[in-house]
Amino acid sequence: MNARQIGTFRGIPVRLHWGAVAVAAVLGLLVADGVLPQLVPGQADAAYLIAGVIAGAALLVSIFIHEASHAVVARRHGVDVSSITLWFLGGVAHLEDEAPNPRAEAQIAGAGPASSLAIAVVVAAWGLAVSSVGLSLLAVTLYWVSGLNVILAVFNLLPGAPLDGGRLLHAWLWKRHGDRSRATVGAARAGRGVGLLVAAFGLFEVLTGNLGGLWTAMIGWFLYGAAGQEARSGRLSAVLSGRKIADVMAPIPPMIANWTSLRDLLGSQSDHERIVGVDFGGTVTLVSSRAEIARAAARAVAGKQTPERLRDLPLPEPVEVDIAEPASAILRHPGRPIVVTQDSQPVGIVTSSDVERIVAVHHLATDEVAA
Secondary structure, rough: OEEEEEEEEOOOOEEOHHHHHHHHHHHHHHHHHHHHHHHHOOHHHHHHHHHHHHHHHHHHHHHHHHHHHHHHHHOOOOOOOOEEEOOOOOOOOOOOOOOOHHHHHHHHHHHHHHHHHHHHHHHHHHHHHHHOOOOOOHHHHHHHHHHHHHHHHHHHHOOOOHHHHOOOHHHHHHHHHHHHHHHHHHHHHHHHEEEEEEHHHHHHHHHHHOOOOHHHHHHHHHHHHHHHHHHHHHHHHHHHHHEEEHOOEEEEEOOOEOOOOOHHHHHHOOOOEEEEEOOOOOOOOEEHHHHHHHHHHHHHHHHOOOEEEEHHHHOOOOOEEEEEOOOHHHHHHHOOOEEEEEEEEEEEOHHHHHHHHHHHHHHHHHHHHOO
């Protein structure tokens, strides 16, 4: 998610994706050009435009408060928050770990919708106060912002991962069955169902002439895909349960300088398929395979770029995890390679192929027991 940091909230980086700004701008224009002239006719064009800007900005502020509420409650329960990001499909508070218990998860999940409903009440009251002194255009704009927050709260309470309602469902299933992984799979299944229903509703809107349904369908498809990822994480969590990251990692291969020429690297013969690149200070900056490096180089060339050295490739940045950590630490860094360290020194790596290997071994062992 390519977003730019615009500030911090209680030490948490706050990032803004250009897509969020675009959505807010389009929404503001729709309000200024279509909604307000019908509800409050006879106002100056500039007044409608200013009201539209207020509405668009209020959308971003509302989403930020929603996510910041998650972050505040998460920290209260000892869960670190790495960042808050606003993007074109809403916002996300990136939690560094899972909630310690079902009660904590329910409180963290419920904080967002609760804050949105609180904003709706406060803004509606503000609209009533403004209306009483005759500022009808501002009052209607505030009512619209209030209704937007109600929609934000209700939509997020739909019972399917990764929505807040899915987190609440997860907390309930976790408490009921006493099994976090089983709860994750159950909430994810519900999330896929919710995603399909939202997507179907969006397509129905398109077929009946409302092109805005394309946006709804896109959100539904995103929810379906995200729920599928949640289900995979739940199954992986069950496989990793009780294991240390040392049980999953592969020994670290010989490290090479990240300024190595791509031509030399890909043209050389080596027994090592995996590549670990380090910078001048010896810090690991890249963990990949020759095949993935070749694919990344080809993509860069197709995009009119000319990468010359290993460090020029747009590959996921690795993260460090101490060897004493449980294997479930992998779940905190989806899609990113892991450098396993001991006394701050790299001793192993974990890539997607290592995870696939441990899953395959688990399934084989399970099949043997069943046989």
